[in-house]
Amino acid sequence: MATLGKKRVRAVRRHLSLATEHLVLQLLIIAVVMAGVIAVSVDQATNDFERSESRRSLSAAESLAANPMLRALLPEAAPEMGAALPAMAESTRSISGLEFVAVADAEGKIITSSYPQDIGKSLINSETNVLEGRAWRGEVKRENERILLAQVPVLNDKGQLIGVVEAGQSYPHTIEIFRVVAPNALITLLICLLLGAGGSFLLSRRVKYQTRGLEPREITELFEHREALLHGVKEGIISIGPDQHVTLANDVAIDLLNLPLDCVGRTLKELNVQPSVIRALMTEQPEPDREFLIDEKVVVFNRMPLHSRGTDMGSVTTFRDRTELTLLEQELGDTKATSDMLRAQTHEFANQLHTISGLIQLEEYDDVIRFIDGVSFSRSKTLEEITQRILEPTIAALLIAKASVIAERGMELILASDSWLPRCEDSMAKDLTTVIGNLIDNAMDAVAESEIAKINLRIDTAEEHVTITVKDSGPGLDPEVIEEIFTQGFSTKTVQKDRKRGFGLALSRLVCRRRGGDILAENDHGAKFVATLAQFKKEDSA
Template identity: 65%
Template sequence: MRLFLAQLYPRRRMTLAGQYLVLQLLIIAVVLAGVITVALTQATNNFEKIEGRRSLSAAESLAANPLLRVLLPQAEPEMGSALPAMGESVRSTSGLQFVIIADPQGTVITSSYPDEVGTSILHPESAVAEGRGWTGEIWRNGNHVLIAQVPVLDDDGKMVGIVSAGQSYPSTGEMIQDIAPSALATLLISLVLGTTGSVLLSRRVKHQTRGMEPGEIAELFEHREALLHGVKEGIISVSPDSRVMLANDIAVELLQLPDDCVGKTLDELEVAPQVRHALNTSQEQPDRQFLVGERVLVFNRMPVKTARRDLGSVTTFRDKTELTLLEQELGDSKATADMLRAQTHEFANQLHAISGLIQLEEYDEVIGFIDGVSFSRSKIFEDVSACIAEPTIAALLIAKSSVATERGVHLAMVPNSALGRCEDQLARDLTTVIGNLVDNAMDAAISASTPQIKVGIEETNELVRVIVSDNGEGIAEDAIDEIFTQGFSTKDSSVSGGRGFGLAISRLVCRRRGGELAAANDHGARFTATLRK
């Protein structure tokens, strides 16, 4: 199988371990990207929290300086060095990037960036013009800046200026450099764990799949499905706890199971008793036959076991209904031929007797012997021919009458029996039913002191009714239904193909024609078969 699958896969495909490793790497990459994103976001939040607080503290400290509050009302841009010195002192002490001092209108008087002197530092989002401190982020000359602005108030509470301090946001590269060592360590640990896990998981899975790769498993599954649903025989697998594990389309159809039968127990599916028996019972001989619905199915059950546990069984079966009917018809034809052969020997013996009497010149004895034989034969022919117009049925009853006579059983037609000519299919079905019923009646009546069989045939515009009764011991009450449904037989069932299917086939034929076959006890057994035209 491995060689066959290898031929189906000439190109080398990635192994299961390789696929697991690739999947692990993809997962690690996604997780690492998420971790870096979260780390950058956290770093930005920390920067805003820490640097915003430090910038605001530095600006408030400078705004509270008494000297600044005195000098600022008369200060102008680029006049004097006291204010720039104060701003630079605060910037260097706090470690900020810039410190700006502006008048109440926001015009810069002094700044760590000389080119900003004379420009405005007021922003639409800022609340400093209302006399309140403000912290926010702005873009200045293409740089992302975190800034804090605080109003400068004189002793009377009047705003005399604005102090602004801040720091530029670190670049993404700088933040990545900060978190690179931890991210690299996380990546290495993830790679080691992912690779080790992939190898171990691959080994376990391949052990469970008998060393097969996913592509081989998929190809094997496709071939199994094609084989399972491509055969004409029914295939069903049953676990040790009587649960259906597998069933192809033919099995579902022949056993009359629901489409969702897989996974359900035989009790839940309410299968027929004979089906349960066929699927759960050890089978010593092949080709066991059971009547399921209106079909004769041939079952073959095979237990499935491994070295570790019992897997249940696999049962194959096929529809043998038509073949069984043909066998019945062939058996009737063979029986007729055997009866004709026996009659040939009987006639030969009678001719020998006549020849001997003639040689002995016992002519009166010859005439009496011939009259006796003629009367016996004529009586049988007349009884049957008078009420049966269908040649096939008449010939069958005459032949059965001869067999019954040889076995010491008296076969008689019920008065007022009648049957006209029938179409071919109805005649064949009547031959099967009457032949089986008469044979069973002869077997049952043979135990009586004076064995006797009665055959009655009634015909209407819609149906034909056949009644066959014997004076044997009758049928056990607990076996009246069983004789029709389970191939029941009191005879030896070890013969090829089994016994007990005559009545089952007869009922099948009756039901196919819209009729029925019923049994009852009436001083023996009585079978009533109804076939619609």
């Protein structure tokens, strides 16, 4: 039953509205404040009582001690002897409004008192110094009751102590004091309740307007869902404010952009983000899937601006790593080029077979033999030069295909006589395919309009690395942009709408650096590219 009751209380708490929660909180605060106010009021009333009653008791005692008749009767007075002293004490008590007045002899023994049971007792306590001839005020306890009193010495004409006058008042009970302060406290409580209820209502309306009518539990649920979604997706998500401050970033974004874990709240310049990435995060993006090269990764960006009630809230950018996919696209492009080349050779072989068939029908047998020998010699020479020097089948097939395409375009591919490439592991062969294919394609574009269209290729293999040198007979590179050609998106050629330019050389450098090497460009009677790849991967060597 107790567990069930706790569950019900929790359920009620969960379903309390924001206004109700604020009102309950205000009431609790008001209750605490009122308790403090009442305690302070009671303490203040007690202090006021002490100040006023202490002065009144002292004044009444001094007035009675200075009475000549009391000073004349006191030396001979004894308990319950005569009515003059009791009459003077009672008169003083009535006039002053005090609770009691007592008169004692020089030794402090009570002669007359408003409390008859105290007659004959001593009024001297451990704190008083009245017997030394000085007045004293203080607090004593009698029969579990606090009493505020004043004691004044009675002196004769010679200044000798002949008696003591005591006057006092009992402290009022707390309930009596509370009855005095209760009306003001109730008025204050009512005013606080009205102000608290009105403030809670206005505050809840203001908060709901800012939170679009959501209750705190709903905001909590949204936050939890957002955190789960933010850190559960495999894409990077980063939110940038109008002032370039990072307002949100998930784990993938921090990893891909090489950001510190405390990047939220800092500007992109403080985080030393690459200028190209800053442009991607801050500029409008008319088309989706913009590719950028970040260190050794090809990252695809998609930016969405944010606006709320006419206010610019910045933007949210999602991005993903497409390095492997881009490399695969390059390989697929090479494969497609190879298949196109084979298809073209199929037509070429068909034409040659038709020629041979025609010569046979014309019974020109000598011409048939010469034609076959010429075609055979040309093909076999190219195949022999490549297969003797390039033992890796993947690269050999690529060069044969590229040589055929180059020949069809009226160009010439020259493989250096000292080139050498043994068989490689699969990953190395794949990286070499990307680099060699991109460099040859770049050279083909460079010599497309040259009168002498030659492409020189050299492959050197050492124990630890492979060096690829591609030189063309084109116009060469502009010295001002010789370093920019390796930047993603940069191209010296006209960009067609259906083709992405500016990533071939960037990807080649990416592959080389991932292999612990690099790629350099220079002018040597045309453009010359030298690419170096280690036989092992960079991460393997670590």
